[in-house]
Amino acid sequence: MGATGLTIGVFDSGFGGLTVLRELLPLVAGSHCVYLGDTARLPYGSKSRETIVRYALSSARFLQRQGAQLLVVACNTATALALEDLRAALPIPVVGVIQPGVEAAVTACREVGTAGEVLVLATQATVESHAYARACATLALKATEKACPLLVPLVEEGWICEGTLDEETPGEDGGASDAARAFVTAQVLRIYLGEALRDAPESRALLLGCTHYPLLRTEIERTLAELGRPLRVIDSAQATARAVERVLSEQGMARGDRADVGDATCEFFATDSVQKFERLGPRFLGRPVGKVQLVDLGG
């Protein structure tokens, strides 16, 4: 438990939700954050609604046993299919990743002065659920959803270059430099974004509908500029973190003054593949994750 006495639970099927926690930590100083990656049962995307609800409930109850007073569902599939069941079953506030991102997209489209249309990049499973299109429709925002199956493995491989990218074709030596790897990612983004913008030429904003994608934000913005379509990029992780801050304030659970309470503390759990979590987690969280504890939530 942190200095403010507040414990926040964050749950994802894997470690991608760490990008949400990364945005959340500066907003919840003094609190204690408990993260659970249900890595034994991922991917959620190919499972039935009934199964995902069952997995999400057992994950949520584990976090409640760890003292969570608010639950962040930092997983697009679980948000799409289990958010209402979680809210019905749990006595604590539950915040998902879809609605905050969609609301931020509506605001962004209004700012450019049109009703507009948003382009949502997501995994195949999220696109097939049409969760973003439905959430956008309730706010009268037209959405085009684009599945980008190569982006998660590219992020997990770390084929990302945050610095200046030399866009020359790699040489004959196998090209195994960081620049050669980042070149592949740039080409993949150019193909996906080129296809998507041809299908949705009226897009005014681009919503990152997968917790892995914030790690590609710089490359995505660069590619949009190269394609002559510098759309505003909306990061669901940032929008979700601000939504959590708002809920805490509304519920009278807001943090104390940051100067008094110190940084938020973190604890990490996973249901499998602890080594992969420890290896890739820091890239998503932007700081060390330390020891990840293995838990068994059953089948």
Add this chain to the structure above:
Amino acid sequence: MGATGLTIGVFDSGFGGLTVLRELLPLVAGSHCVYLGDTARLPYGSKSRETIVRYALSSARFLQRQGAQLLVVACNTATALALEDLRAALPIPVVGVIQPGVEAAVTACREVGTAGEVLVLATQATVESHAYARACATLALKATEKACPLLVPLVEEGWICEGTLDEETPGEDGGASDAARAFVTAQVLRIYLGEALRDAPESRALLLGCTHYPLLRTEIERTLAELGRPLRVIDSAQATARAVERVLSEQGMARGDRADVGDATCEFFATDSVQKFERLGPRFLGRPVGKVQLVDLGG
């Protein structure tokens, strides 16, 4: 049941094992092949040995109930972790994908006149299991295993060009042509193979240790030639199909004369994601898969 009265069961965690069935069909004319993709529970690679054995046994028993008299484990993870348990539990012959590929690699290395060394391309999970290195070691063959996490999604996206590839950098229009997509795959292969051949300069053969990879064989051979290292490429699927033919002959279950018995017939089952199976299956099987039947094997 086919004209020879022989029923063969083929099992994989997904539809990748269809590349094994593709090689098998011409060798088992007149027989009936029942394929099961345990798509509800994939990926096997991140699960514990105990869990994989349980999944493999329930899949195998389903195929036995369909009349299978021989079982092909067309899944690297299940072969690595559950083959011995399957052989102990089932009264029918069981053929896995690892040993046949490794034996073919030994033969290929001998043919180039050295004890040699084999380079194995596989998924992260297969590499971490070191199943290929262990199987090679028992035959005194040194193996270097290279994880290639981007290749499965590239195959599933269909970013493959079987024809002549124009290797120019794609244009500014988004580059969403088949050539632009195939260019990405070529670059990824150049990076992976470049890295692997630097780490294993003595390699004499390259073993495709994932059931998805035969679809990249042409690109892999082209890349090896470009890198000045035209290694012999061994396809586990082909080697496994020939191993099945050998076992059938040894067990007195061999096919009749092809002219009399007609083509093998097929039936397909999956535990989830039937649409994805029907959409991508033909690319792996090299012919239509028709209707895929959904089965529930429990948790």
